[in-house]
Amino acid sequence: MPHLQSRSLRVYVDYLEYLDQTQLPQAEQWVRCDSPEEWQHAVKNLAIRGAPLIGLSAAFVLAQTAARHPQGSWQSVSDRLRATRPTAVNLMYCLDAMEACFEQGAAALAERAAELFAEDRALCQRMAGRGADLLQSGDRVLTHCNTGALATAGVGTAIGALAVAQQRGVELHVYVDETRPLLQGGRLTAWEMADLGIPYQLIADSMAASLMAAGKVDKVMVGADRICANGDFANKVGTYMLAVAAHYHNVPFYVVAPYTTVDPACASGGDIPIEQRDAAEIRGASGAFGDVVWAPENAPVWNPAFDVTPAALVTAWVLDTGTFDAAAIARGEHCQGRG
Numbered sequence: 001m002p003h004l005q006s007r008s009l010r011v012y013v014d015y016l017e018y019l020d021q022t023q024l025p026q027a028e029q030w031v032r033c034d035s036p037e038e039w040q041h042a043v044k045n046l047a048i049r050g051a052p053l054i055g056l057s058a059a060f061v062l063a064q065t066a067a068r069h070p071q072g073s074w075q076s077v078s079d080r081l082r083a084t085r086p087t088a089v090n091l092m093y094c095l096d097a098m099e100a101c102f103e104q105g106a107a108a109l110a111e112r113a114a115e116l117f118a119e120d121r122a123l124c125q126r127m128a129g130r131g132a133d134l135l136q137s138g139d140r141v142l143t144h145c146n147t148g149a150l151a152t153a154g155v156g157t158a159i160g161a162l163a164v165a166q167q168r169g170v171e172l173h174v175y176v177d178e179t180r181p182l183l184q185g186g187r188l189t190a191w192e193m194a195d196l197g198i199p200y201q202l203i204a205d206s207m208a209a210s211l212m213a214a215g216k217v218d219k220v221m222v223g224a225d226r227i228c229a230n231g232d233f234a235n236k237v238g239t240y241m242l243a244v245a246a247h248y249h250n251v252p253f254y255v256v257a258p259y260t261t262v263d264p265a266c267a268s269g270g271d272i273p274i275e276q277r278d279a280a281e282i283r284g285a286s287g288a289f290g291d292v293v294w295a296p297e298n299a300p301v302w303n304p305a306f307d308v309t310p311a312a313l314v315t316a317w318v319l320d321t322g323t324f325d326a327a328a329i330a331r332g333e334h335c336q337g338r339g
């Protein structure tokens with residue numbers, strides 16, 4: 001029996017099991033992870049994905065590796081984990097927290113990883129409750145990528161807010177962006193919406209602006225991978241396009257994230273490292289989804305995994321620590337608690 005479990009992670013004393021998110025929704029396949037190398041492979045391929053989950057799983061892998069190699073270089077292991085995906089700052093938050101315990105030994109690392117896991121579960125509940133406070137029956141909410149229980153230790157971030165609203169009896173209709181190229185929305189969010197019993201419709205990313213133009217979207221609610229000191233934030237590519245369309249159509253645009261996604265050291269969006277990914281994901285032969293190739297074999301590709309939305313396009317930032325408007329962001333109130 002795992003001593004800790006979330007929707008996509010099972011934590012045992014000296015190894016992990018993760019729900020391989022590249023196999024969803026067709027198959028629920030749990031995979032054992034015994035080493036930093038196996039974790040890196042899973043994270044690079046988005047078998048393990050979602051800003052909070054990436055950080056939390058890294059913490060457990062570091063703790064378990066330290067216990068196996070008490071004389072090893074724990075710092076070099078942490079450095080390798082840290083370099084795996086550069087944009088989501090939760091990874092850095094968790095590894096910073098773990099490195100601060102190195103001098104206390106491997107047992108303290110295991111305890112710290114468990115604390116981070118429990119913290120995220122509690123943060124999800126708080127931020128989801130704040131997000132649900134912004135929703136009312138009849139709302140048609142558009143969301144992008146996947147920000148549910150699969151991506152966190154708890155109910156999720158933006159989708160967590162939808163789930164809590166549903167629990168409160170708030171009747172929603174959700175438009176789910178399929179989220180090209182890796183289809184986290186079409187594969188994972190659609191699967192979670194069905195699991196939660198929330199009415200939804202799956203759309204191509206290119207359809208979102210027309211839905212807003214037709215007056216069919218009341219709110220946009222998305223997650224984040226890194227929120228800057230000035231409120232700019234990085235999220236799955238396609239988020240910026242949504243924010244521009246929402247601004248043009250006067251649709252409230254909310255970003256929902258834990259305080260562990262805030263990076264006070266990142267002054268503004270231009271400072272966020274944006275992960276560039278393999279061209280095959282755009283051409284079609286992404287590997288994870290079969291070998292359907294629709295582009296010319298050597299078609300030149302640009303494939304940033306994230307884009308940056310300026311603070312000016314955000315209605316409110318919904319964190320576990322509070323719901324912040326632009327004025328509060330300008331005062332840096334969202335950075336409180338993020339040392």
Ligand SMILES: CSC[C@H]1O[C@H](OP(=O)(O)O)[C@H](O)[C@@H]1O
Nearest residue numbers: 049050051147151223224235236
């Ligand atoms: C609560 S997950 C936050 C964030 O992470 C996702 O990226 P990826 O699927 O590449 O891990 C997406 O940007 C979500 O909004």
